[in-house]
Structure formats: structure tokens, C-alpha cells
Amino acid sequence: MIDPNLFVILLFAAATPYATVGHGGASAYLALMALTDFAPEQMRPLALVLNLFVSAIAFIQFRRTGAFDLRLFLLFAVAAIPLAFLGGSIDLGGAWHRILLGAVLIASAAALVFRPQLAGTETHPPQPLVALPTGAALGLIAGLTGTGGGIFLSPLLILMRWAEARTVAGISAAFIFCNSAAGLLGQGARLDALPGQTPWYVGAVVVGGLIGSGISATWLPRKALIRLLALVLVIAGAKLLGT
Known part of the structure; x- marks a missing residue:
């Protein structure tokens, strides 16, 4: 198990x-837990708890700017929530698992x-x-994996031209929450399965969520960071598939 302070x-x-793109980060949290040998029964509930805080912060920040479409959100969420x-x-x-x-x-x-x-292209709702x-x-x-599903919804909304790029973050944040x-x-x-250090973990992602969702994307070298996160996900995924 990794040192809690480093985690x-x-x-x-x-x-x-x-948070800069309206995501809760569960896939990254799960990847980090997989790489640091967290107990399997802790992974899903901890990832979901952390996801709740970050996605809520991201939604509030993006909603304030008008980056949200309630009708489009409901089109996906009505069926997603009970299945989650x-x-x-x-x-x-x-x-x-x-x-x-x-x-x-x-x-x-x-x-x-x-x-x-595909920012700036004409969009049409599905x-x-x-x-x-x-x-x-x-x-x-x-629900099965302990993620929010937004990491797939975001590129899908843009790829299919179902929403403008500026509204995707708000929709994804609400969907993930x-x-x-x-x-x-x-x-x-299953809060009883959470590790004792959970309040510190929540504090870390709350600060990260506030910073990430509150700053302009142009202030952050997002491409490099996202590629690094993607590398972590691939390594963790390969580790899980190889065990």
C-alpha cells in the first residue's frame, strides 16, 4: 500500500x-488504486465518493457560465441513473471486475x-x-466499474455533434454526479469499506476540483497532463488485465 500522504x-x-473538462476523475482514481494495491472492496466506493465531490464542483462552476443543457442531459440521464x-x-x-x-x-x-x-461546428440533439x-x-x-460514465459521454457528444463544446463539460459533470x-x-x-484516510483524500480532490474547474483551460498545459493521465490509465488497465 502506498504512503497515504503521497496518495x-x-x-x-x-x-x-x-475537472477542467467537467470530469470527476474516477478512472484516474481507480487507476491509481490499482497501481498501489488497494483492497478491491475499497476501490469502487472510494472512487465514487471522490467522483461525487469533484463532479459537483465542476457542475457548479460550469453551470454558472451557462455551459449546460438540461434537455440534453435528461435524454441520457433518465436511462443512465437506474442502470448505474x-x-x-x-x-x-x-x-x-x-x-x-x-x-x-x-x-x-x-x-x-x-x-x-469540433468546436464551432453545427450541432443537433440526438x-x-x-x-x-x-x-x-x-x-x-x-455502476459496474465505479466510474461516472462521463469520460465516454464527452467525446461522444462532440464526435456526434450533439452538443457545442462549451456545454459538454457541464452536461458531463451532471451526468457523472x-x-x-x-x-x-x-x-x-458501502461507506464502511472506505479507508480511514478518506477525509484527506476528499480534501485533495476538492482542492483539485476547485482549481481545475475554476481556471481557464488555456492556463493549463492540458494536452500534456491528459496524455500523462492516459498513460497511467493504460498501465493500470494492463496491470489489471494481466493479473
């Missing part, structure tokens, strides 16, 4: 760049690195028959 620093370093609750209630067992989580971490890295930049099952799938993955809460409730709010 606090790593959590802060992960939360800050994630269902996913959170399912225990896949150690081996299957490691395989799914490893695959999700590697896919998350790809979503970060290859996130398309049809409900497309958005609802998409949200359901992302919600189920979020709701799925994280539902996933945690689906696990029976």
Missing part, C-alpha cells in the same frame, strides 16, 4: 486536469487522447431512441 498528492494531481444503480448492486467477483475495469481504463485512455475537437439506450449502456458501465450517486446507492452506500 493525497497523486489524487490532487489527477483531479485538477479532469443496478450496476452498482452487482458484484462481478474479483476476476471479472478486474477484466472489465482494466478494459474500461484502457478505453478511457483512448477517449482522453483521441477526444475530438433522437430519444438513440440517446436513451446510449445513456443506459453508459450508466450500467459506470448522478451516476456516481446512483452507483454508490446501488452498493448500499
Whole structure:
């Protein structure tokens, strides 16, 4: 197990760049926990708790600037939230959970690195028959793995031209918060599984979330940081798939 003080620093370093794009950072927290041999029963609830704080901060910050579309959010969230609750209630067992989580971490890295930049293009909202099952799938993955699903929703919204780039962060933050809460409730709010250092971990990501969501993206070397985060995700995913 890694020294708790060092883990606090790593959590802060992960939360800050994630918050700049409206993400809670669960995939990075899970990657760090996988690399530092956290107990499996601690990983999902801790990642979801940390996700709740950072995504809430990010949503508040982006909502203040008008970067949110309630109708588009609901198109995905209505089906995602109950499926996130269902996913959170399912225990896949150690081996299957490691395989799914490893695959999700590697896919998350790809979503970060290859996130398309299509700002300024004309957008159109998706049809409900497309958005609802998409949200359901992302919600189920979020609940099963302890993530919020936003790391997949963000590039999808931009790639499919369903939303303007400036509104994607706000939508993703709200989506992540709701799925994280539902996933945690689906696990029976297993706060008893959380490590004793959790308040310090929460403090680290809260500070990171405030800084990341409160500054202009142009002030942060985001590309380099995101690539570093993607590398961590790939290493952790490979570690999980190889065990």
C-alpha cells in the first residue's frame, strides 16, 4: 500500500486536469488504486465518493457560465441513473471486475487522447431512441466499474455533434454526479469499506476540483497532463488485465 500522504498528492494531481473538462476523475482514481494495491472492496466506493465531490464542483462552476443543457442531459440521464444503480448492486467477483475495469481504463485512455475537437461546428440533439439506450449502456458501465460514465459521454457528444463544446463539460459533470450517486446507492452506500484516510483524500480532490474547474483551460498545459493521465490509465488497465 502506498504512503497515504503521497496518495493525497497523486489524487490532487489527477483531479485538477479532469475537472477542467467537467470530469470527476474516477478512472484516474481507480487507476491509481490499482497501481498501489488497494483492497478491491475499497476501490469502487472510494472512487465514487471522490467522483461525487469533484463532479459537483465542476457542475457548479460550469453551470454558472451557462455551459449546460438540461434537455440534453435528461435524454441520457433518465436511462443512465437506474442502470448505474443496478450496476452498482452487482458484484462481478474479483476476476471479472478486474477484466472489465482494466478494459474500461484502457478505453478511457483512448477517449482522453483521441477526444475530438469540433468546436464551432453545427450541432443537433440526438433522437430519444438513440440517446436513451446510449445513456443506459453508459450508466450500467459506470455502476459496474465505479466510474461516472462521463469520460465516454464527452467525446461522444462532440464526435456526434450533439452538443457545442462549451456545454459538454457541464452536461458531463451532471451526468457523472448522478451516476456516481446512483452507483454508490446501488452498493448500499458501502461507506464502511472506505479507508480511514478518506477525509484527506476528499480534501485533495476538492482542492483539485476547485482549481481545475475554476481556471481557464488555456492556463493549463492540458494536452500534456491528459496524455500523462492516459498513460497511467493504460498501465493500470494492463496491470489489471494481466493479473
